[in-house]
Amino acid sequence: MIVKTDAVVLRTMKYRESSRIATLYTRDSGKMSVIAKGIREHASRFGGSLDVLAYVSVVVYRKEHRDLQLLTRCDMKKPFRHLSEEIDRMAAALAAIELLDAVTHAAEENAPLFTLLVETLDAIDSAARNVVSPLLFFELHLLAALGYRPNVAACFRCGAPLEADDAGPARYALNSGSGGLYCDGCAPEGAAAETVSAGTLRSLQHLQGLGAPHDAARVALSPRIREEVSWTLRRLLQCHVEGLRPSKSEAVFAALAQS
Numbered sequence: 001m002i003v004k005t006d007a008v009v010l011r012t013m014k015y016r017e018s019s020r021i022a023t024l025y026t027r028d029s030g031k032m033s034v035i036a037k038g039i040r041e042h043a044s045r046f047g048g049s050l051d052v053l054a055y056v057s058v059v060v061y062r063k064e065h066r067d068l069q070l071l072t073r074c075d076m077k078k079p080f081r082h083l084s085e086e087i088d089r090m091a092a093a094l095a096a097i098e099l100l101d102a103v104t105h106a107a108e109e110n111a112p113l114f115t116l117l118v119e120t121l122d123a124i125d126s127a128a129r130n131v132v133s134p135l136l137f138f139e140l141h142l143l144a145a146l147g148y149r150p151n152v153a154a155c156f157r158c159g160a161p162l163e164a165d166d167a168g169p170a171r172y173a174l175n176s177g178s179g180g181l182y183c184d185g186c187a188p189e190g191a192a193a194e195t196v197s198a199g200t201l202r203s204l205q206h207l208q209g210l211g212a213p214h215d216a217a218r219v220a221l222s223p224r225i226r227e228e229v230s231w232t233l234r235r236l237l238q239c240h241v242e243g244l245r246p247s248k249s250e251a252v253f254a255a256l257a258q259s
C-alpha cells in the first residue's frame, strides 16, 4: 500500500554506505520506522530533507507486519530555519520530539497530537522570545492528547476551584499518583507531599486556557516558575507514562538555566 502523509523526523541513523533509517511521526499513521535506500544517489527523491526535526511530506510503500517500511519520497514541507541558530531553541525543539518519541507507540494514529507537535516546533522556531513556553504548552496539552488532561482548575478531591491569587494558599499539594492538585482543606498532612507554588498553578491554568503553542510564546515566565512548571508537568506525565526518564535535552536545559 502506498501511503502519502506529512511527518516530522524524530530520529535518523546511517545504514550501510548509502542508506538511512529514520523514525517518523506521521499525521496519518502515527510513529513509523522507514528506510531510505540509496539516499545519496537519489538526492532528488529525498530532497536532502531527512534530518531530525524536519517537517516533511513523505511517500511510503507500506506492508503490514513489517517493522521497517520503505520510504520512496521525502520533501520538505516547511523549513524551521531558526532552530539550529540558537542552542535554547534547539534544546526546546529536541525536548518536544524526544518526549513525543517516549510517550508514543508505533502505528498509533493521533492526528491532533501531530498537529500539536508541528505547531509547537513552528512556535519554538518563530518565537521572538520565551522559547520554552511553547514547550511547556506542548507538555501540558500532550497529556490531554493522550487522554490524561490534568485538572488544574479544581481540587482533585472535593472539586473546589483552585484560586491561585493572594486569597489562596501560597502552595498547593500535588497528587502525582492520580495527576491532580488538592485545595488547602484537602491537602494531606506530612512533609512528604509534593507541592507547587501559587505562581506555578497560575501559569499552568493560563497555559491550559490558551488555544495554541503560538499563544504560549507570548507568555513570559521567570526562570524559577519555568523550572517549577516543567517539574510539575514531568511529574504529571510520569504518573501516566511508565518508565519516562529525564530527556537528554532537558539536561542541556538545566545546564543553560543555571548559566
Ligand SMILES: [Zn+2]
Pocket (backbone or CB within 6 Å): 155, 156, 157, 158, 159, 160, 182, 183, 184, 185, 186, 187
Ligand atoms: Zn478540596
